[in-house]
Amino acid sequence: MPLHPSSRVQKAREGLAGRLREIRKDAGISGRELAVRCGWSESKSSRIENAKTPPSDADIKAWCRACTADDQAPDLIAANRQSADAHVQWRRLQRSGLRRLQESTGDLYQETKIFRVYVSDVIPGFLQTPGYAAALLSSIADFRGTPDDVSDAVAARMRRNEVLSNGVRRFSFVLEESVLRYRLCSAETMAAQLGHLLGVMDLQNVAVGLIPFSAQRAVWPMPTFTIFDDTRAHADTLDAAATLTQPSQVELYSRAFERLSQEAVRGAAARSLIAGALASLD
Structure with a gap:
């Protein structure tokens, strides 16, 4: 070989x-x-x-x-x-534009029943508004030097995210408070994004937890990862998207998600953190 x-x-x-x-x-x-x-x-x-x-x-x-x-x-x-696709290079995925990257996970999203998502850097793609997604994807396209198809990529992301409104699927998000504070777009766009996040928290099939800056940490902040049912995990780095399917790997990420979930606040406490981030935009 x-x-x-x-x-x-x-x-x-x-x-x-x-x-x-x-x-x-x-x-x-x-x-x-x-x-x-x-x-x-x-x-x-x-x-x-x-x-x-x-x-x-x-x-x-x-x-x-x-x-x-x-x-x-x-x-x-x-x-x-x-082994042949454990690390898919972002440059290879993105060389034909960001739209195809958004569409590449469409089947996986349709097949998955339970999503567990941990994010420490940006609002998760599932929960993004078109304005926030456009700002973020524009930044990625500029950094990577990929074809400028941001408008099409945003539209593809919004279509992909329609799975969120399907009550059959369940979503559990754990976000670091930093996600609410990073300025990746204008104040107006960020305000709309945070307002959208508050609205999503009312959905019956969506659970959102936030880990406050002030939390006593038993588990350190980690890079973003998503677990699809109990069969697959995606872990992102700057240069690659790792697809993990070994049972022991998926179990490791499941354990990390459980530990991180225990440090998160929900309900009124989580809404208070979002309200604080909104107030800081002024």
């Missing part, structure tokens, strides 16, 4: 190969014995262990079965599937 052009993807593949090698060693068997138990050639075992050949799901199941480590197969299979 040739080296993947993305060093991160190649590292993920090598990490998977290393985990399989450790499982074999922990079982106390040689590559030859593993091959015999799996019913394939010794060279295949070697190629998999050295990240020369990507294993199939069936290969991973057979490997774990041969090493009496069946419980590790689900995580390894998920790692194998995501």
